[in-house]
Amino acid sequence: DVKVTQSSRYLVKRTGEKVFLECVQDMDHENMFWYRQDPGLGLRLIYFSYDVKMKEKGDIPEGYSVSREKKERFSLILESASTNQTSMYLCASSLTFRDTQYFGPGTRLTVL
Amino acid sequence: ELKVEQNPLFLSMQEGKNYTIYCNYSTTSDRLYWYRQDPGKSLESLFVLLSNGAVKQEGRLMASLDTKARLSTLHITAAVHDLSATYFCAVVLSSGSRLTFGEGTQLTVNP
Incomplete structure (x- = not known):
């Protein structure tokens, strides 16, 4: 079974802090994705990566950056957290772009 | 721009009934x-539905795809409480690299 894990289930940070969210997959998938999920707005793609050190912006990249130094690990970075980044963050991975995406358990981030 | 719309967004149904998203x-x-x-x-x-006319079934859920009408349905048969959840459809363009999700349908099955 595909396993996607995320470093924290719940996280509370203060405005202005630098925040790291980590995602690890164990199935040698090429592609990894970061989404945020907000009530009434559904899932929105922040960034995705199709190879080590390769990344592309999604629909809402502002205020975020990503890092993929190893194939199995994809990190989302909030350079200076703001209250409007309070959300549920979901990581996913897929073998190719046309394969099913498998999601991690999510990180609920609260920025105070 | 690809848009994906689900309806209904909220669905409350009784156990034993059928419905379609x-x-x-x-x-x-x-x-x-x-x-x-x-x-x-x-x-x-x-x-995952891969071609026009595709139908998949798992337990009380059956999904189908009509690519000509650009429509998929998720049919619930004889609903039970355990099916209460939010259901999302998601589409990838033939030439695309990302999924676009619908808003989700929040299903509540009442005893």
């Missing part, structure tokens, strides 16, 4: 996914 999308695609999300949990893959 609809997923419409705006641009040609040959691949559609259905996911389930329980409250506070992540998304779980239910079905």
